[in-house]
Amino acid sequence: MPDSIPADSVGLVSPQSLHFDSPLTLESGRVLSQYDLVYETYGELNDRASNAILICHALSGDHHVAGYHTLEDKRPGWWDNIVGPGKAIDTNIFFVVCLNNLGGCSGSTGPTSINPETQRLYGPEFPIVTVTDWVNSQAILADKLNIQQWAAVVGGSLGGMQAMQWAIALPERLRHVLIIAAAPKLSAQNIAFNEVARTAIKSDPDFHEGYYASHQTIPRKGLGLARMLGHITYLSDEAMGAKFGRELRHGSLNYGYDVEFQIESYLRYQSESFVEHFDANTYLLMTKALDYFDPAKHFGNDLAKAVADIQAKCLVLSFTTDWRFSPERSHEIVNALLSANKQVTYAEIEATQGHDAFLLPIERYHQILTAYLQGIAKEVRSV
Amino acid sequence: MPDSIPADSVGLVSPQSLHFDSPLTLESGRVLSQYDLVYETYGELNDRASNAILICHALSGDHHVAGYHTLEDKRPGWWDNIVGPGKAIDTNIFFVVCLNNLGGCSGSTGPTSINPETQRLYGPEFPIVTVTDWVNSQAILADKLNIQQWAAVVGGSLGGMQAMQWAIALPERLRHVLIIAAAPKLSAQNIAFNEVARTAIKSDPDFHEGYYASHQTIPRKGLGLARMLGHITYLSDEAMGAKFGRELRHGSLNYGYDVEFQIESYLRYQSESFVEHFDANTYLLMTKALDYFDPAKHFGNDLAKAVADIQAKCLVLSFTTDWRFSPERSHEIVNALLSANKQVTYAEIEATQGHDAFLLPIERYHQILTAYLQGIAKEVRSV
Numbered sequence: 144m145p146d147s148i149p150a151d152s153v154g155l156v157s158p159q160s161l162h163f164d165s166p167l168t169l170e171s172g173r174v175l176s177q178y179d180l181v182y183e184t185y186g187e188l189n190d191r192a193s194n195a196i197l198i199c200h201a202l203s204g205d206h207h208v209a210g211y212h213t214l215e216d217k218r219p220g221w222w223d224n225i226v227g228p229g230k231a232i233d234t235n236i237f238f239v240v241c242l243n244n245l246g247g248c249s250g251s252t253g254p255t256s257i258n259p260e261t262q263r264l265y266g267p268e269f270p271i272v273t274v275t276d277w278v279n280s281q282a283i284l285a286d287k288l289n290i291q292q293w294a295a296v297v298g299g300s301l302g303g304m305q306a307m308q309w310a311i312a313l314p315e316r317l318r319h320v321l322i323i324a325a326a327p328k329l330s331a332q333n334i335a336f337n338e339v340a341r342t343a344i345k346s347d348p349d350f351h352e353g354y355y356a357s358h359q360t361i362p363r364k365g366l367g368l369a370r371m372l373g374h375i376t377y378l379s380d381e382a383m384g385a386k387f388g389r390e391l392r393h394g395s396l397n398y399g400y401d402v403e404f405q406i407e408s409y410l411r412y413q414s415e416s417f418v419e420h421f422d423a424n425t426y427l428l429m430t431k432a433l434d435y436f437d438p439a440k441h442f443g444n445d446l447a448k449a450v451a452d453i454q455a456k457c458l459v460l461s462f463t464t465d466w467r468f469s470p471e472r473s474h475e476i477v478n479a480l481l482s483a484n485k486q487v488t489y490a491e492i493e494a495t496q497g498h499d500a501f502l503l504p505i506e507r508y509h510q511i512l513t514a515y516l517q518g519i520a521k522e523v524r525s526v
Numbered sequence: 527m528p529d530s531i532p533a534d535s536v537g538l539v540s541p542q543s544l545h546f547d548s549p550l551t552l553e554s555g556r557v558l559s560q561y562d563l564v565y566e567t568y569g570e571l572n573d574r575a576s577n578a579i580l581i582c583h584a585l586s587g588d589h590h591v592a593g594y595h596t597l598e599d600k601r602p603g604w605w606d607n608i609v610g611p612g613k614a615i616d617t618n619i620f621f622v623v624c625l626n627n628l629g630g631c632s633g634s635t636g637p638t639s640i641n642p643e644t645q646r647l648y649g650p651e652f653p654i655v656t657v658t659d660w661v662n663s664q665a666i667l668a669d670k671l672n673i674q675q676w677a678a679v680v681g682g683s684l685g686g687m688q689a690m691q692w693a694i695a696l697p698e699r700l701r702h703v704l705i706i707a708a709a710p711k712l713s714a715q716n717i718a719f720n721e722v723a724r725t726a727i728k729s730d731p732d733f734h735e736g737y738y739a740s741h742q743t744i745p746r747k748g749l750g751l752a753r754m755l756g757h758i759t760y761l762s763d764e765a766m767g768a769k770f771g772r773e774l775r776h777g778s779l780n781y782g783y784d785v786e787f788q789i790e791s792y793l794r795y796q797s798e799s800f801v802e803h804f805d806a807n808t809y810l811l812m813t814k815a816l817d818y819f820d821p822a823k824h825f826g827n828d829l830a831k832a833v834a835d836i837q838a839k840c841l842v843l844s845f846t847t848d849w850r851f852s853p854e855r856s857h858e859i860v861n862a863l864l865s866a867n868k869q870v871t872y873a874e875i876e877a878t879q880g881h882d883a884f885l886l887p888i889e890r891y892h893q894i895l896t897a898y899l900q901g902i903a904k905e906v907r908s909v
Contacts, residue, residue, distance in 0.1 A: 171781035271781045328772065329772070330766070330767055331763070331767050331771060331772065331789045332761075332763040332767070334772070335754075335757075335766065335789050336758060338787075338789070338793055338794075339754045339755050339758065339793070342747075342751055343751055345783065346730075346750075347729075348731050364725075364729040367725075367729075368725055368726055368729070368751070371721070371722045371725065374718075375715060375718045375722065380714070380715040383713070383715045384714050384715070386714070387714045389711065389712070389714065389717070396554075398554035398555075398654045398814075399654065400724065400728065400810060403817065404714070404717050404817070406714045406718050407717065410718055410722070411725075427783060431781075431783070434786065435779060437772065466849075
């Protein structure tokens with residue numbers, strides 16, 4: 144619980160929900176006849192609806208970006224250090240929107256929702272959704288909120304892929320795109336890590352082919368393993384070394400298979416807390432959305448062609464020790480944008496924290512974001 | 527099956543076994559009252575026993591380094607491209623020894639052996655063994671083979687750690703040490719990967735706390751996951767990309783959870799074949815030996831002090847795209863050796879294959895090994 148809500152917080156916030164009953168045809172060909180989207184907003188939409196910023200969440204994120212749901216909350220939203228009054232994404236200036244993606248497990252329709260056609264949980268029957276599907280559903284939400292054009296669409300990691308897809312697929316609907324710690328597609332190694340995570344979940348006997356809810360259980364061990372593995376790829380070797388080194392949990396070696404090093408204890412704790420609030424079917428689905436993202440695929444694997452229609456100005460950011468989506472992956476994006484004569488600003492930020500850096504209050508990172516967003520704010524006043 | 531045994535092969539070979547009934551006290555304090563060591567030898571020991579080379583195996587290796595056990599064997603030993611007549615480790619010149627390490631599952635006493643005190647399988651009751659324990663048992667085997675001093679002790683990865691430990695702990699018993707693709711200790715990230723692998727094995731319901739044999743089962747899924755994960759760390763992102771890219775298994779996306787990309791298919795196949803011949807308790811034990819290796823620990827974390835007594839000449843090799851034990855980790859070894867005024871040759875070999883490179887026929891690598899071993903051969907003639 145925060146002793147008191149900090150002055151630069153958006154404060155107490157509540158999620159909102161909208162029901163959509165126009166069918167949504169997914170990239171797979173399957174159709175969601177109706178669905179709900181849960182979202183939060185911070186700040187106020189101006190009269191011309193020119194100050195709206197969409198934040199897209201990553202694999203395990205949700206719509207709760209900033210502020211607190213209750214005074215008892217131990218922690219604020221996942222990007223509270225970026226979003227708030229006077230912060231980089233300044234809610235005194237911008238109207239910020241973030242939704243829980245379709246297929247998520249935090250309120251929007253997904254595997255943990257009731258399928259209206261069967262009156263049972265979707266579970267593993269929820270269709271696989273893609274980054275394109277998310278962008279389409281986000282655009283439908285934007286319509287409902289009367290936002291014709293975003294001042295910016297912003298995202299890190301899988302969120303950055305959504306931001307990129309917005310700029311590619313709906314070029315007139317955003318003026319800026321901020322693509323942070325992302326990649327234009329997964330590498331074979333990225334896919335391999337996802338496949339190990341999926342195999343861990345699916346081979347947990349409590350998975351029951353995805354119907355664990357009707358067995359009153361959850362695949363704790365499999366999902367926990369997936370999360371442990373995820374954590375390794377989110378942190379740099381350097382950050383892990385600095386944080387845990389080879390420090391022993393109990394001072395001396397026990398020559399057994401209990402927790403020995405602090406890093407083991409950390410991973411176990413992280414995975415145990417994660418499995419209590421995240422849905423395994425959603426985790427599977429999110430990793431598939433990552434695997435499938437490949438905007439150049441429809442353009443003969445030429446990323447420059449894929450981004451040819453982009454109208455938004457682009458900010459691309461990467462972090463030096465990120466080995467999940469390394470700076471080289473951002474270079475691919477930047478090079479394609481440059482080849483296509485797009486306006487792009489790129490910064491590679493020195494950071495020891497690996498992929499996780501995009502979530503953390505790193506001074507240079509926040510300076511760059513603040514400066515860039517101030518430029519957008521100026522435009523907002525003149526739009 | 528080889529159509530015929532190649533001319534530069536050591537040919538048909540047979541493992542040998544020795545029984546030891548002098549108790550061996552392990553680093554953990556536990557005692558093995560008796561044990562067997564299985565080993566192979568190639569070439570002939572000369573009269574002065576000055577031409578013997580010990581090869582130490584890595585995590586999933588064994589004593590079968592070169593040649594074929596039968597004419598039906600599909601593949602030769604694991605380092606057949608290095609060891610044979612006229613090869614880098616030339617069996618026309620050297621007498622080569624490799625044993626299955628204690629705790630292994632290929633014939634030496636380990637979890638799959640009968641505990642003479644209980645007449646039941648050791649299973650999870652087999653004590654945790656360390657690199658130091660292995661070196662001690664290897665020295666006992668050397669005594670039995672009348673090898674007072676090795677011309678060289680050679681190893682890659684975990685094998686390189688054993689070679690390093692030989693040079694540190696028994697400095698008079700080797701003239702050269704070849705430390706390939708190794709590290710002076712695991713990083714927190716290395717330990718984290720091991721912990722995920724162990725958790726996968728231990729949380730498989732077929733593990734039965736390690737007593738799977740008495741349940742007539744093996745923890746296939748957990749061990750398979752551990753192996754899949756291992757494979758990712760053995761290959762470079764580059765090598766995976768070159769080998770698999772994002773190639774689809776069935777030509778088009780299936781929007782489901784079956785195998786989609788070639789890399790997924792490869793990992794599944796690799797893990798399925800591995801679990802049929804490797805023991806899960808041994809896998810756990812090997813990863814612990816890796817975690818525990820830290821020769822500087824007893825010297826105030828000063829590696830230069832740890833290597834101060836080394837008498838062997840040292841060759842240290844690393845591979846550019848190895849991210850499991852990167853060239854930087856070899857630099858740590860080299861810098862410590864230089865600080866301690868040891869004679870050390872170092873080469874960082876351009877290779878796209880990642881950690882696996884140490885097992886592969888890479889021209890520059892084999893040239894360097896060949897040249898270095900020819901130097902040792904000259905010394906052998908003059909010893």
